[in-house]
Amino acid sequence: MATDVPANAFRELDRANPEIQRVREVAIAALHLAPGQRILDAGAGTGEVARLLATRLCDSGAIVALDASEEAIAVARERDEGSCVQYICGDVTAMDFADGWFDAVRCERVLLHLGDPDAAVAELARVTRPGGRVCLVDTDWESVAVDGLPRPLVARVREHLLATVVGQHLDMGRTLRRRLHRAGLAEVTAVPVALYFPDPIAAAAVLPMVNPMVPAEAGLIPGDLREDWFGALGEAGERGDFLATLTMWVASGTV
Ligand SMILES: C[S@@+](CC[C@H](N)C(=O)[O-])C[C@H]1O[C@@H](n2cnc3c(N)ncnc32)[C@H](O)[C@@H]1O
Structure with missing residues (x-):
């Protein structure tokens, strides 16, 4: 059985990836932010986006970063160098905020992990004021495509991934x-953003099955194929003919 999230090393790479930053800029634009607003990042992880918003909006508004993981919130606090972001441990499906408390609410790459994503969407809408914006960002893992590797190998790895990754809605992006x-x-609008990775190293930052640092125990690659897979990736990288794409979706609407 595959784990539902990649190793920490993978997340560290992902934080700085320019393709992820590109998606985030689309999502920030969709929130129609203005000075003085209250903003919530729900499922904020270690708070990178909340702190980015703080650099653009602070002094005049309030930014809350909420996450269910105490560990993530602790890391977020450690990384904060005096921003105005308020970090809170909480569950996106049952938050302690009053109805309509926020002007704008974002939720990135969280819903695909939830048993009842629609309960979370309802809760995000509840805490947003009438006229305020909700923006959801998620991946469509079924859209992943690669070139430069033997097709039968790709087909087996892909089939294994889609069949064994459990506890995730692999099509979440397109359902937002x-x-x-x-x-x-x-x-309500939806924007598909196609992430493009021109070599295996760039891809490894976002695609866990391309990242050799993700441990074998994560189960993303069939055990008997791991050597062939990473060997083929290395060769394709050296030849310069590897590429991968993945579609993420930014969907937003007004309450
Ligand atoms: C893949 S990370 C995404 C973090 C961040 N939004 C980003 O895009 O970098 C998913 C995050 O959702 C959080 N999460 C999962 N279920 C949650 C829930 N019910 N309520 C709040 N956060 C949750 C996890 O702790 C994790 O930090």
């Missing part, structure tokens, strides 16, 4: 728009 519609939001 309908989830916002069903939660009753208005002016």
Whole structure:
């Protein structure tokens, strides 16, 4: 059985990846931020986006970074060098905020891990004021595609991944728009952002199955294929003909 999240080393790489930053800029634009607003990053992880927003908006507003993981919140606090972000441990499906408390709410790469993502969407909408914005960001893991590797090898790794990764909604990205519609939001839009990785090292930052630092026990690659897979990746990288793409979605709407 595969684990639902990659190793910490993978997350560290991901934080700085320019393709992820590109998605985040699309998501920030969708929030229609203005000075003086209250903003929530729900499932904020170690708070990178919250601190980025703080550099753009602080002095005039309030930014809350909420995450269910006490460990993530502790790391977030450690990394904070005096920003105005307030870090809170909490569950996105049952938050302690009053109805309509926030002007803008974002939630990135969290819903795919949840048993009931629509309960979380309803809760995000509840804590957003009428007229405020909700922005969801998630991956469509079924969209992952690569070139430069033997097709049968790719087919087996892909099939294994899609069949064994459990506890995740692998199609979450493309479902975000309908989830916002069903939660009753208005002016719902969805933007697919195709991430492009021109070599295995760039891809490893976001695609755990391409990252040799993700341990074999994570189960992302069939055990008997691991050597062939990483060997083929190395050769494709040396030849310069590897590429990979992955679509992430940014969906937003007005409460
Ligand atoms: C893949 S990380 C994404 C973190 C951050 N949003 C980002 O995009 O870098 C998923 C985060 O969701 C958090 N999470 C999972 N379930 C949650 C829940 N029910 N309530 C709040 N946070 C949750 C995890 O602790 C983790 O930090």
